[in-house]
Amino acid sequence: MCTSAEPSELCRGHLPGDLAMWFFILAELSVFAILILAFAVTQALKPQMFSDSRQLLATSTGLAMTLSLITAGLFAALAQERIRRSRPRHGAVFLLLALLAASVYVVLKVTEYRHLLVSGLGMEHNTFFTLYWILTGFHFLHVLLGMFILGWLAERCRRGLYDAANHNGFECGVLYWHMVDLVWVVLFPLVYVLN
Amino acid sequence: MSASRLLLLCWAGLATLSLCTVALAQVGTSRWLSMVILLVAVGKAWLITDGFMELRHAPHLWRRLMLSWALVLAAVVGLTLVLFR
Numbered sequence: 233m234c235t236s237a238e239p240s241e242l243c244r245g246h247l248p249g250d251l252a253m254w255f256f257i258l259a260e261l262s263v264f265a266i267l268i269l270a271f272a273v274t275q276a277l278k279p280q281m282f283s284d285s286r287q288l289l290a291t292s293t294g295l296a297m298t299l300s301l302i303t304a305g306l307f308a309a310l311a312q313e314r315i316r317r318s319r320p321r322h323g324a325v326f327l328l329l330a331l332l333a334a335s336v337y338v339v340l341k342v343t344e345y346r347h348l349l350v351s352g353l354g355m356e357h358n359t360f361f362t363l364y365w366i367l368t369g370f371h372f373l374h375v376l377l378g379m380f381i382l383g384w385l386a387e388r389c390r391r392g393l394y395d396a397a398n399h400n401g402f403e404c405g406v407l408y409w410h411m412v413d414l415v416w417v418v419l420f421p422l423v424y425v426l427n
Numbered sequence: 428m429s430a431s432r433l434l435l436l437c438w439a440g441l442a443t444l445s446l447c448t449v450a451l452a453q454v455g456t457s458r459w460l461s462m463v464i465l466l467v468a469v470g471k472a473w474l475i476t477d478g479f480m481e482l483r484h485a486p487h488l489w490r491r492l493m494l495s496w497a498l499v500l501a502a503v504v505g506l507t508l509v510l511f512r
Contacts, residue, residue, distance in 0.1 A: 245484065245485070245486055246484060246485065247482075247485045247486055247489055248480065248481050248482075248485070254489060258492065261496050265496065265499075265500055268500055268504070269500070269503060269504075272503065272504040272507045272508075273507055275507065276507040276508065276510070276511030277511065279511070291449055291452065292449075295445060295446070295448075295449050298445045299442060299445060302438060302441045302442065302445070302475075303438065305438075305475065305479050306434055306435070306437070306438040306479070308479075309434045309437075309478075309479045310431060310434055313430045313431055313434065316430075407480060410475055410479045410480045413475050413479065414472055414475045414476065414480075414496075414497070417441075417445075417468055417471040417472050417475065417497075418468050418472060418497055418500055418501070420445075420448070420468075421448055421464050421465065421467070421468045422468075422504060425448055425449065425451075425452045425464055426452075426461050426464060426465075426504075426508075427452070427456040427461070
């Protein structure tokens with residue numbers, strides 16, 4: 233763990249979190265990469281179907297989901313910065329703000345899912361929607377797990393269990409959330425925008 | 428620059444690039460626009476990796492691995508758009 237004189241200053245050569253967490257993140261990113269490539273290749277084989285089906289999704293909703301996720305990422309990163317300054321209660325507040333921002337994504341996604349189902353655009357409608365449901369559904373599950381982790385970290389912050397000298401576990405939890413963000417910024421143009 | 432200010436700048440960059448993605452899509456549909464949209468996605472992924480995940484000072488191997496994830500994906504997606512036309 234980095235212990236510089238200035239708590240918020242990052243040491244050169246320091247890998248945030250735990251090494252095992254980074255291997256886990258690489259494994260997760262590899263799984264998402266396979267799904268994303270499957271989507272891209274199928275799109276290339278059936279361009280008209282993908283183009284027509286994509287018109288049934290609202291790009292503005294995708295944009296709003298993107299903004300809510302990156303805002304949650306900002307608050308999670310700010311919470312980490314406060315923990316490095318031994319201000320766990322401030323960290324807890326920022327994590328709650330991150331959860332609030334993430335909740336906007338969940339509401340938007342559930343609304344979109346419901347709308348698609350009511351319109352008969354379920355997983356079996358066509359190949360686009362099969363891949364859409366698999367890809368975004370898998371990501372959605374990661375968002376829910378990420379929110380659970382952020383909530384758990386917030387509770388531990390409230391109890392004062394993290395500080396400048398002890399925050400390795402905290403960094404791992406926040407890294408998981410950033411991975412969820414990272415996947416989404418690639419998913420968003422592929423699923424909602426590219427034509 | 429303080430850590431908080433740097434994070435806010437990253438967030439502003441991400442939000443701006445997200446708006447650019449949607450604006451580019453409304454300009455029209457062409458192979459080049461698709462490539463630019465993919466490049467914007469790579470830029471966003473790099474902002475998250477270096478800014479939020481703080482890999483800008485991390486060991487080179489890990490930083491390159493994480494930065495290359497989005498770049499390789501965008502390159503392959505771009506290739507599928509070009510080769511299968």
